[in-house]
Amino acid sequence: MSGANRRIMAEITRLQALGTNNDPSSxxxxxxxxxxxxxxxxxxxxxxxxxxxxYNQAAFQVEVKLPAEYPFKAPEVRFITPIYHPNVDDKGKICVDLLNQSETYKPTTPLTDVIKAIANLIDSPNIEHALNAEIAAEYTQNKSAFDRKALDMMASKHIRLLKDLARIDETFQSNRLFYIKKKIDATTNDAIHDTDLTHPILIYKPEQSPYVGGEFEFEISLPLDYPSTTPRVKFRTPIYSPIVDESGALSCLPILQRWQSYPINSIQFRDILTEIDYYITHLEDVDEPHRPALLDEWKTDPVAFTKAAEQHTKELAKPQKR
Incomplete structure (x- = not known):
């Protein structure tokens, strides 16, 4: 491995560590x-x-492009997720002092410092070096109007989804009970259709018998007006469970049945995942199963149920290669 590649690998490791830092100030x-x-x-x-x-109502995807001469030439940075901000133009370009080759960027500058500089600029706009003079003027002269327009831009399902996915990574990073297999990439439009959006695809690794050792793939289908309309959950990997029907559909979760009664933005993806794990592993609390016969088997002959579920898991939910 070349010195440049070793440097890039080390930088990526440091970037990954930012996602596991629990310091609220970081x-x-x-x-x-x-x-x-x-x-x-x-x-x-x-x-x-x-x-x-x-801006804390959303998550913003940022692209860092490493030139062939990196680290001797500064990386190029742009916002993929639209953001209403004085220091970001309509193409996502952002002016960060740290990346000014002639002033502050050095070959030793870590990428974590670049990300921190961008995050700080989001939270504290630099009006004197604004890329959009009109937005900068609005920010200083009519902050309420600025905030309203920024919120309107962040109201799209795409941006809300990016934030929900980030929360999943944060919530389950320690035990990997759930992890995202296929993430939305804001650089493409492959998620945008006229009907439902089927994103993301996740992996569930139960920690309790009889499913220990299995990896179950499932998807969450999002209506175009998410989060106003109820998402749909479907297991792609068969699971021997009363709450999942033969086709893989799972709609009997209380959170899904009551979705319309919750205030918008009060519940998130991770809340759905928490209920999936709870009701799959706590059948005593299941009132409306998709497959009543399996629930009856669990109640009347738990040994047979456990044996069947374990065999099913061993045969159909083998760990995936990564």
Whole structure:
């Protein structure tokens, strides 16, 4: 491995650490894609979770492009997720003092400092060096109007989804009970259709018998007006459970049945995942199963149920290669 590649690998490791830092004062950053995923790529994609109003309502995907001369030439940075901000133009370009080759950027500058500089700029706009003079003027002269327009831009399902995915990474990073297999990439439009959006695809690794050792793939289908309309959950990997029907559908969770009664933005993806794990492993609390016969088997002959579920898991839910 060349010295440049070793440097890139070390930088990516440091970026990954930003996502596991529980210090509330630190920058929140979730790495999505990097040269570790594709050795031919020079792009790093990740989501920044700002701290300040109004930007803390969303997660913003940022692209870091490493030139062939890196680290002797500064990386190029742009926002993939649209953001209403004085220092970001309509193409996502952002002016960060740290990346000014002639002033502050050095070959020793870590990428974590670049991400931190971007996050700080989101939270504290630099009006004197604004890329959009009109937005800068609005920010200083009519902050309420600025906040309203920024929130309107963040109201899209796409941006809400990016934030929900980031919260999944944060919540389950320690035990990997759930992890995201297929993430939304804001650089493409492959998620946008006229009907439902089927994103993301996740892996569930139960920690309790009879499913221990299995990896179950499932998807969450999002209506175009998410989160106003109830998402749908479907297991792609068969699971021997009363709450999942033969087709893989799972709609009997209380959170899904009551979705319309919750205030918008009061529940998130991770709440759905928490209920999936709870009701699969706590059948005593299941009132309306999709497959009543399996629930009856669990009640009347738990040994037979456990044996069948374990065999089913061993045969159909084998760990996936990564």
């Amino acid at each position: 920058v929140k950053y979730i790495l999505d894609k990097s040269p570790l995923d594709d050795a031919q790529s020079n792009l790093i994609l990740g989501r920044i979770l700002p701290k300040s109003n109004p």
